[in-house]
Amino acid sequence: MEKAQIKISIRNLVELVLRSGDIDSRLVSSGRMLEGTKIHQKLQKESGDRYTKEVYLSYDYLTDGFSIKLEGRADGIISEPEGIVIDEIKSTARPLEYIDEEFSLLHWAQAKCYAFIYCVQNEIKDIFVQLTYFQIDTEEKKIIRRAYEINELQDFIKQLLDSYLVWARMSDAWNSVRDSSIKTLQFPFEKYRKGQRELAVAAYKTIMQDRKLFVQAPTGIGKTISTLFPAVKAFGEQHISKIFYLTAKTITRQVAEEAFSKMREVGLKFRTLTLTAKEKICFCSEVNCNPDHCEYARGHYNRVNAALTDILEKSQVFTREIVEEYAQKHRVCPFEFALDISLWADCVICDYNYVFDPRVYLKRFFLNNEGDYTFLVDEAHNLVDRAREMFSAQISKTAFYEAKKNMKKHQPQIARSLSNINTCMISLRKQCGQTGYMINREEPGDLYKLLNRFVTEAEEWIVKNQNKGIEGFDQLLEVYFSAIAFLKISEFYDQRYVTFIETSGSEVRVKLFCVDPSYLLGEAVKRGKSAVFFSATLTPLGYFMDILGGHGEDYNINLCSPFDTDRLCLLVQDTVSTKYKNRENSYDSIVEIIKAAVDIRVGNYLVYFPSYKYMNEVYGRFTEKYPELDTFVQESAMSEEEREVFLSRFQPSNASSMVCFGVLGGIFSEGIDLKGDRLIGAIVIGVGLPQISIEQDIIMEYFQKKNGMGYENAYMFPGMNKVLQAAGRVIRSENDRGVVLLVDERFSQRNYRSLFPKHWEHGSNVRNNRELQKKLQQFWMVHNGVK
Structure with missing residues (x-):
């Protein structure tokens, strides 16, 4: 045998x-x-x-x-x-x-x-x-x-x-049950949607051939199940030993959980873990993993194997709630417990950080780049900015100066180290002069030396004085860890980085800025065997392939929308300029365009703006002129509860129209699913360009030299991605119908039009509000009535 x-x-x-x-x-x-x-x-x-x-x-x-x-x-x-x-x-x-x-x-x-x-x-x-x-x-x-x-x-x-x-024995018994279930597993829906089989086949071939695939697949294709199903099949054929489903947001993790639930309904046995950040899952009011402060840390390793045995015997679904339940039962740290479960899970659903971030990636899996894993990267358009953030690091003068003041009475030697860092940053502030900033292609070597000396001198004192309640201890710890992070990122500094120094009053910020994350992302993907990057908005595909670490030999597919394009009314109002210099002259025109658009049919509408300032100015004028309309506005820092309240207002049974005001690229412009009549229209004001800033200009200059497309890389492509995401909130299922109105003269320019997806080819322009309302009346007469 x-x-x-x-x-x-x-x-x-x-x-x-x-x-x-x-x-x-x-x-x-x-x-x-x-x-x-x-x-x-x-x-x-x-x-x-x-x-x-x-x-x-x-x-x-x-x-x-x-x-x-x-x-x-x-x-x-x-x-x-x-x-x-x-x-x-x-x-x-x-x-x-x-x-x-x-x-x-x-x-x-x-x-x-x-x-x-x-x-x-x-x-x-x-x-x-x-x-x-x-x-x-x-x-x-x-x-x-x-x-x-x-x-x-x-x-x-x-x-x-x-x-x-x-x-x-426990592992072998599970492997037999799991592999047997995969062999007989059928696609969990009666039939494939348009484009869905094509995506599933492409994902399967990519995984089997240890390659990378970049996918633009519009809403409705079912990207999650179309990548997970073939990955599970490849798993059953022993080609991979673990799936990592990577996301930027909690809500997309839930979509992956639901996809596995669908497959379990048709017989799949598969262990899935949703990994939650330590700060969110910790049972204590303050994250302090030391046995003197945390009862779950005290004796954790004496109890954790019993907790593991218990959860593995009784469940194959390890969501945050289930992990917390068993962690409480066995009095173990929920985060460390979840990391242990990850070794036994067949699929780990987690944030991008756990694979890509050099400071926190899961070293238990990725230390030697020899794992037979596949990475499924959801909403991959979000990875560009996240990667720049993960591969960059910043320190500020004020933090070191405040720490120095506190350390004078406790440890003069450490205070001197902090003072030297402060002096160095004052020197950098002087070099910035009147402009208030400086961009260097070279590394700040002198600053590295001072930070290394401070780290060495501070560490022993910190170890000896933990938990003594010394004034200023937490401040010192904070600058200590920021110095460690800064020095860690310095190891990656190359021609794709700049040193960006910026001043504001007495403050000085020094940033190791990763302008082009493509190389480091490409290296990080080597921690597995294959990867599928997918999103509804990887436009243009070539740009995203390049910036996400792709190469010419990698696969890519650009799928059409599975929905009937006639169910989307796409209109472009191109007589208004929303350029920053023209915004003050546009406020009243925008108010009237919104009113004209929502007047034709009762329903729920979302209006997206390029900034909070612009949104609030128009919102104030709109509510003053049309107080009878039900309106709601996105706040700049909304809690989870406030977000839920915002979304709960989108009910199909609302007796009168509701107009909600939001921000492009914000929490309500992607990742929300308002199906049916919960949302019947999106009005997008402007082309979504990132705010002009020194950092965006650094990106522009870099890519102008690299490929002659600086403005496109720094501003146009990221902006249009936000527009496409916001517009994608309207048609979420094959039975939906609704309106997308794009407001800006630039939407009629060839370079922007070239970024429109295939299912927007039927869109038309309107020159005034009368023409706008006529087009809307025609659309809604075909699709179930007019107000």
Whole structure:
């Protein structure tokens, strides 16, 4: 009988079986430990020719009906006259005198696994295991070495795997149930919509061929199910071992959950985890993962395996609510618990950050870029700005100055470091002169040195004084972490970055600005085997392929809308200019255009503006002139509850018209689904250009040099993307019908018209409000009546 195959990394095996005690992610683990890779490289380089670094080791261990594939990378293998040495490097902030042979059972266990595999593969009977501890403050190292014979290593491995067998059996049983369900899984709808089969086939081929696919697929095709279904099928054929469904917003995560629910209704067995940010899921009023402050952190590792067993036996759906329920039941940290569940989940639904952000990506999966994963990137147009944000970092003078004032009485040496940083930034402010800003192509090397010195000096004091309630401690911690983040991003600085220094009064902000995220996104995608980027608005497709890290050999498809275009009335009012310099002259005209548009049929309308200022000016005039109309306006910072209230007003049974005012690119211009008569019209004021700013001009200059399309890359393409997203709120299903009115003279210009999707080709222009109302009357007479 063929033995069941199970693959597990040595690190995950050791941690799963042997972990115990508290979560204690105080400063040490989240601060200088970011430099672990550099420390490894430093020690490996110092070790000379006899040292072979980063050696991949794997071994198929046959036991009790299973073939368990153990794999991992030994930090180093040293060839000495006395024999072979397996080296495991660990960085620590603890003084080395506190570290002895009994310091960490897990460190020894990991190194002993590597030693056993090396002995078996090289047919040797004894070997040395060495732990090298590097003290990150003093840069001293301590080496602890033990000799082992293969027999005792074999006994250790056997005990370890015997303890793991309960997990192996559980994993194998699940794999059989899941894979069997995938084989018989049918598409969860009676028939494919127009374009849906084409997308599903393209996604399947992309995953099977380890490629990238860029998809523009208008609303209604069903992008989520059309990418998840083929990914699940590829999973069942063992081509991938995990699906990551990546989103920018909570609401799109719910769409993915619903797609899996549909597939479960027709027989799929599949574990899905929705990963929630630590700040949102934490049970405490303040995120402080240390056992002195958090009862869930205290003893977490003593209880977490029981919690894992419980949730895996009883559920295959791990939403935020279910994770919280089991975390409360077993008194474990919900975020760390969710991360553990992710190792057992077949699909992880999460934010872009967990794959792409260099500061927070899931290192348990992506450290070696060897995972057989697929990335499904939803609403991929959002990834451009998010990537620039993820790959950039900023520090401000005021924060360091305030921290310096507080530290004078507590630690003069740290205060001096902060003062030097403050002085450096004052110098930068002077260099900015009258313009108030400066753009450098070179890195701020002197600032790096000062920040590195501050980080080194601050760290020991912070470790010793945590939880003492010292005045100014939190401020120091904040600038410490901002310095760490800044230095981390500096590692990626290349020709795609600029150093942007900006002043405002006495304030100075220094930003490492990633102008072009394409290279870093392309490298991040290599953490998996394949990726599908999809959105209703990847227009133009070539621009998005380039900026999202695509290449000429990658696949792309541009699908047509599945809906009857006659059900959308697209009109362009091109006699008004909404350019910034002309806006004051447009207010009253816009008021009358809105009134003319909503007068023809009772229903709910959304009017989108390029800025809050513009919106509020028109809103004030509109409500003053037409107080009898029901109106509502988007606020600049709305809570979840306020958003729900806003959306709840869109009811199909409203007796009179409701006109809601919102902002292009805001929370109500994408990701909301107002089907049927909940929304019958969208009026888009302006072409959505980002506000003119120094940063946008930096982007424009960069791309003008790169491809001669600076204005398009910095302003036109992002602006039209917002327009297309807002207009896409109207027709959400095959039975919907409604109006999209575009108001701006530029909508009739050829360069903007070229960005209109295929299902807008039937649109027409109107020159005045009388013509507008005539066209609307004709449309609504065909589609069920006039007011």
